[in-house]
Amino acid sequence: MPRGDIKKVVLAYSGGLDTSIILKWLQTEYGCEVVTFTADLGQGEELSPAREKALLLGIKLQNIFIEDLREEFVRDYVFPMFRANAVYEGVYLLGTSIARPLIARKQIEIARKVGADAVCHGATGKGNDQVRFELTYYALEPSIKIVAPWREWTFKGREQLIEFARQHQIPIAKDKEGEAPFSVDANLLHSSSEGKVLEDPAKEAPSIVYQRTISPMEAPDKATEVRIGFAKGDAVSIDGKPLSPAALLAGLNALGKANGIGRIDLVENRFVGMKSRGVYETPGGTILLAAHRAIESITLDRGAGHLKDELMPRYAELIYNGFWFSPERDMLQALIDKSQEHVEGEVRLKLYKGNVIVAGRESPKSLYSSTLVTFEDDKGAYDQKDAEGFIRLNALRLRTLAMRRKLDK
Numbered sequence: 001m002p003r004g005d006i007k008k009v010v011l012a013y014s015g016g017l018d019t020s021i022i023l024k025w026l027q028t029e030y031g032c033e034v035v036t037f038t039a040d041l042g043q044g045e046e047l048s049p050a051r052e053k054a055l056l057l058g059i060k061l062q063n064i065f066i067e068d069l070r071e072e073f074v075r076d077y078v079f080p081m082f083r084a085n086a087v088y089e090g091v092y093l094l095g096t097s098i099a100r101p102l103i104a105r106k107q108i109e110i111a112r113k114v115g116a117d118a119v120c121h122g123a124t125g126k127g128n129d130q131v132r133f134e135l136t137y138y139a140l141e142p143s144i145k146i147v148a149p150w151r152e153w154t155f156k157g158r159e160q161l162i163e164f165a166r167q168h169q170i171p172i173a174k175d176k177e178g179e180a181p182f183s184v185d186a187n188l189l190h191s192s193s194e195g196k197v198l199e200d201p202a203k204e205a206p207s208i209v210y211q212r213t214i215s216p217m218e219a220p221d222k223a224t225e226v227r228i229g230f231a232k233g234d235a236v237s238i239d240g241k242p243l244s245p246a247a248l249l250a251g252l253n254a255l256g257k258a259n260g261i262g263r264i265d266l267v268e269n270r271f272v273g274m275k276s277r278g279v280y281e282t283p284g285g286t287i288l289l290a291a292h293r294a295i296e297s298i299t300l301d302r303g304a305g306h307l308k309d310e311l312m313p314r315y316a317e318l319i320y321n322g323f324w325f326s327p328e329r330d331m332l333q334a335l336i337d338k339s340q341e342h343v344e345g346e347v348r349l350k351l352y353k354g355n356v357i358v359a360g361r362e363s364p365k366s367l368y369s370s371t372l373v374t375f376e377d378d379k380g381a382y383d384q385k386d387a388e389g390f391i392r393l394n395a396l397r398l399r400t401l402a403m404r405r406k407l408d409k
Contacts, residue, residue, distance in 0.1 A: 042188025095190025256283020
């Protein structure tokens with residue numbers, strides 16, 4: 001792309017070293033006006049330093065956007081995803097994946113507001129995030145120009161990046177003077193750590209990697225009991241206290257952290273084709289998933305539940321690959337949300353040394369009938385003799401096949 005074509009660009013800006021280098025690089029290489037956008041997704045960091053650093057790097061105050069998106073993130077992205085019980089490749093609760101479409105959507109909204117002709121992200125050319133950001137950009141603004149510095153610049157490694165930072169008086173934290181031991185991304189749902197000390201999947205992750213959970217071995221010897229209330233498939237209360245989506249997830253995070261819940265060490269298949277090893281912590285999400293499946297077990301019809309389970313891997317893959325704003329995800333979401341109309345009630349859990357144990361579940365919309373399943377007198381609710389005809393009908397094709405095999409012999 002000819003660099004003179006871009007006049008104003010909206011940068012997804014964290015305030016960290018990498019995005020600060022990108023900010024200065026945009027100014028020096030593109031000579032364009034830079035607008036910064038910093039999203040508070042519950043990453044647990046003070047965001048005012050991002051504003052101060054942007055000002056230090058010459059960004060006008062009116063071109064600095066910082067938004068608290070915690071409630072929107074959980075309400076409109078995390079909760080819809082959890083209605084589907086979405087898990088990628090059996091273990092990953094999609095904590096990073098689900099944050100990218102929201103950040104990218106806000107960038108597009110700001111670009112429209114300020115009249116920018118381009119957007120920019122700090123994702124590398126090897127990862128999934130570049131795909132997630134850019135698919136969202138194009139889905140919402142098909143003619144938008146995109147700057148992806150990691151695919152364009154000539155820096156060969158972190159040493160050259162740090163030298164560029166020194167040349168342009170970009171503040172460098174002391175622990176960034178050398179190569180960082182690993183890369184961290186965090187939001188209210190999870191934290192992920194990748195790279196460097198984690199690149200060899202045969203080696204155990206050092207304890208320093210874990211930030212959001214204590215070790216299960218160091219967790220209390222007594223179980224923590226908690227009740228989670230649901231309405232239309234979404235968690236709405238903890239121990240009977242109604243909470244907003246973000247406050248509820250934060251509360252579950254605290255419970256999960258204290259009981260060593262939500263740690264996973266995985267090797268995943270990236271959309272771009274390679275395998276990568278990461279250590280993820282999703283304390284509140286792990287609790288929420290167990291509770292949601294428990295309340296569904298008594299409120300969701302078998303056919304609906306099994307269909308959801310069949311579709312879930314496809315839904316999870318769409319989110320992982322960056323297709324949140326796609327027609328197929330919208331279609332699946334409509335089906336999933338329809339299934340949640342009667343998913344309400346309360347689940348009792350025990351949290352103990354990394355485990356989430358379902359202790360009980362109840363709902364005014366329950367489909368569970370103790371009269372039907374009892375081994376005692378069911379007072380005529382179920383005639384066991386009916387099972388004979390049911391089995392014979394279902395066995396008809398198997399018997400037919402067996403008879404053909406006999407003839408073949």
